[in-house]
Amino acid sequence: MTTTNELPDFAPVPHSAHGPAVNEQGYFVGRVEKNLYWVTDGGYQAAFLTTPDGVVLFDAPPTIGHNLxxxxxxxxxxxxxxNKVTHLVYSHHHADHIGASSLFGKDVVRVGHADTKRLLQRYDDPARPLPDVTFEQDHTLRVGGERIDLAWRGTNHTPDNIYLHLPDHDTLMLIDVVVPGWGSFAAFNVNSDVPGSMAAPGTALSFPWKHFIGGHLGRLGTRDDVVLHGQYIEDIAESARAALxxxxxxxxxxxxxxxxxxxVKAYLDTATEYAAAPVVRKYAGVLGAADVFIASxxxxxxxxLRLEAGVGLQIHP
Structure with missing residues (x-):
């Protein structure tokens, strides 16, 4: 059995990575801009828009659950x-972000990408009712005089992950791509499309916005956070090219x-360690947990880069 003395040590998390404290019930809710609010339990995030015709909820993480x-x-x-939730927008199909959808009943209008519906049909999960309204490329949702622009710009974290843009609130929501203030989760956020996910921060920056909701951990993001994430990922890629x-x-x-x-394992482990080391040195103290999931x-x-881009592969003479 592993003891606490045998657990690894990691770099301290910089203060800039932290968000506001949660209340006694385990959540924090705050204003993003005007009548747009965000909710976090310190690990996951959702958002909602109040309107004269009801509330539009963006994602429903089960860890926040009834606190939504x-x-x-x-x-x-x-x-x-x-306080009546009338619409629920799905960012993508993953259960950790919409697994509390069923809490809002059958009368809520659920909106998501067409692939979100297709992927959810695989699982027949009562916690994640299928979206009622779907779209392929772009869809503008209007509720109570408010405008929410939903856009699909190619695969990234998942085939169906969308950009949720609220132009009247200077806000963009893009889940599981950038975690403001932090390094990536394990295996590059378990992204299904690595090149698409590497390009997604640039796509996010092509929208006009000031506030960013990334779906994880305890604070909102800024454009600078998205730029920093893009540089961090490019530094990993550049270092990986050098290793190969x-x-x-x-x-x-x-x-x-x-x-x-x-x-093969020994070679790839060594190449990975070679590539990760300079990135850890650069970002420790800049991004929270820059060293924790860096290897994966x-x-x-x-x-x-090796298999999809062909970097480092040689033809036998």
Missing amino acids: QRAVDEIASANGVS STVDPMPFYAKYGDNTWAA TTFVILES
Whole structure:
């Protein structure tokens, strides 16, 4: 059994990564701009827009769960507006972001990408009712005089992950691509399309906005956060390219003989370590947990460069 003395040490998390404290019920709700609010439990985020015709909720993470309605109730009571959720917009199909959808009943109009519906049909999950309204490329949702622009710009984290733009509130919501103030989650956020996810921050910056909701951890983001994330990922990619051109695989095959998988593992582990080290040195103290998932994130990007972009692969003479 591993003891606490045997657990690894990681770099301290910079103060800039932290968000506001949650209340006794385990959530924080705050204004983004005007009648747009965000909710977090310190690990996940959702948002909602109050309107004269009801509330539009953006995602429903199960870790926040019933606190979503409590947050809506809190704001509605303070401002004398309706607390009834009439619309629920799905950012994408993953259960950790919409697994509390069923809490809002059958009468809520659920909106999502066409692929969100297709992917949810695989699972027949009662916690994630299928979207009632779907779209392929662009869709403008209008509720109570408010405008929400939904856009699909190609695959990134998932095939269906969309950009939720609220132009009248200077806000963009893009889930599971950029975590403001933090390094990436394991395996480059478990992205299904690595090149698409590497390009997504640039696409996000092409929209006009001031506030950013990334879906995870405890604070809102800014344009500077998205720029920083893009640079962090590009630094990983640049370092991975250097590793693929520098680390010689032949000594590993010589050592392990007919155990091909051992040779491949040792080579890729070494190349990954080579690539990750300078990134950790640069971003420790700048991004929270820059060193925690760096190995798996670097490996995924390195393998994408090697297998998808063809970097470092040589034709036998």
